[in-house]
Amino acid sequence: MRSIVWFRGKDLRVADHGPLVEAAASGEVIPLFVLDPYFFAPERARDLPHRMQFLLASLAELAATLAGLGSRLLVVPGRSVEVVPRLAALWQADQVLAHRWVEPFARERDRRVAAALGRDGVAFRCFEGETLLPPGSVRTGQDGMFRVFTPFARACSARLDLQAPLAAPRRLPPLPPGLPVETVAIPTVAALGLVPNPALQTGGEAAGQGRLRAFVDGALAGYGEGRDRMDQAGTSRLSADLKFGTLSVRTVWQAVAAAAAGADGRAYLNELLWREFSHHLLHAWPELLTQPFRPAFQGFPWREDEATWTAWVEGRTGYPVVDAAARQLLAEGFVHNRARMVAASFLTKHLLLDYRRGEAHYLRWLTDGDWAANSSGWQWSAGCGCDAQPWFRIFNPVAQGQRFDPDGAYVRRWVPELAAYPTACVHEPWKAPAALQAQSGYPAPVVVHALARARFLDTAKAHLGRPALLY
């Protein structure tokens, strides 16, 4: 049996890799990565600088790891739907093994690849592993899909009889001799027209394993409280590893569960279930990437206003947490989750701008930018998603800052104009002495919180109807 193991950018590892283990157990193995112009065309790559840097580093390490195991990663440019069937025929492969992706465009890609391979009698086998449980397999008592997180999480927990993660192969068979190859080198960041950014997380499976160990030995104890603190390193920082599969979600789950961290561990596993929920939702409702889940939000009168949009993007709204989030995103491709929520709430509610603009901006600049998680997070924040925050709940960016960045360290780090502001007003800089405000250059707020809040409530009430009186 000769198998192509098709690595595809969401499983850049050798540990807990079902297709690799299966291929190695059944005979000859040809590891393949396709540089699809869908992602790697220079104009596309320039649009995704942070993700591209992490991906290329992970890919280079994967190639080295596979070489160390006695195999070799073949990197081929071209459109997946064309390249994979052609190579399978050229290499006389019996089967192509890969991990299933949940996104609608990826499912279409796989459907077309499977059809083309099938015409040549080559099997295409998609393995689970992107999620803890197969999307669509977690059902309500009435056999429907869950639309509310907590019952979904309960149903997941009831059947999380996960197998132990698969060990990495200790050896792989060499590439079949005499294979016609047309490979290229893994491109560098610079070759794609990007400037390397040393502030980004380091890609690769080894760095991911290191981050997992550091989290389990460190911030996990105290996660329940620490995860909300924007000024502390209280979160896992594993989102990019989960996005690119340098860690499998099952590996992360098992490591945290085995740490027996009590309530802190459960709090983190709950976050993994939010990721799980977003993937299962996107599988059931592919239109979530373009449409609000709640039909009442169709045609919502989002404003079109380039001035406030640009202020939000560049971190010049005059609200410190919102601006810190914006600048952290552009600088290091990561934003603390609470700052993400505050920034998203501010864009959609205070500025009344379409959540899809923010969603696209975050997807472009986040190293961990993941279609399912990003989309469901933005819809949740905007109030139009599955089990979303009710639309009449509006984050107060000042209160959020005072509570979860009490010393102002987070906002001062990312908004240096605030360095000299007294802590008492670092989240309300308009209350600082006028001379300090003038000298710092930090902008006045683009909207007044109370007025913006009232404007959103009026707009939403007119479009969506009365809010619930209770709840």
Next chain:
DNA sequence: TTATTATTTTG
């Protein structure tokens, strides 16, 4: 059994 209604729950 299954459809309907009541109750509980809800990031």
Next chain:
DNA sequence: AAAATAATA
């Protein structure tokens, strides 16, 4: 208010 489930006819 809406979803999920439990209770009931």
